[in-house]
Amino acid sequence: MKKTNYFKISIFFAMCILLNIVGKGISDRLQLPIWLDSFGTALTAFGYGPVCGAIVGSAGNVIYGLSDGLSFVYSITNAVIGIVIGLTAKKTRFDTVFGTMTAIP
Numbered sequence: 001m002k003k004t005n006y007f008k009i010s011i012f013f014a015m016c017i018l019l020n021i022v023g024k025g026i027s028d029r030l031q032l033p034i035w036l037d038s039f040g041t042a043l044t045a046f047g048y049g050p051v052c053g054a055i056v057g058s059a060g061n062v063i064y065g066l067s068d069g070l071s072f073v074y075s076i077t078n079a080v081i082g083i084v085i086g087l088t089a090k091k092t093r094f095d096t097v098f099g100t101m102t103a104i105p
Contacts, residue, residue: 037074049086051083053082053083
């Protein structure tokens with residue numbers, strides 16, 4: 001019987017949420033033309049599926065939205081990113097270079 005270690009999973013989720021928040025802060029601080037707030041979402045969606053990716057993506061933007069009100073709106077976008085990456089990872093699209101390039105428009 002497989003024993004699930006919920007402590008390790010929750011630490012991983014917290015680290016991915018923190019990665020999203022730090023990426024968003026770095027892109028705001030350096031005024032970069034790209035947003036770096038989806039790395040944690042992509043890691044979680046690839047490893048644990050679309051629902052977990054959507055939760056991590058939304059949580060990161062909701063937490064960052066406490067200081068910047070506009071980030072609440074982008075939690076929907078980050079949740080959709082998590083869902084899309086999770087679904088394409090389940091269909092093994094990321095196994096080949098061609099599959100990865102076609103999954104990322």
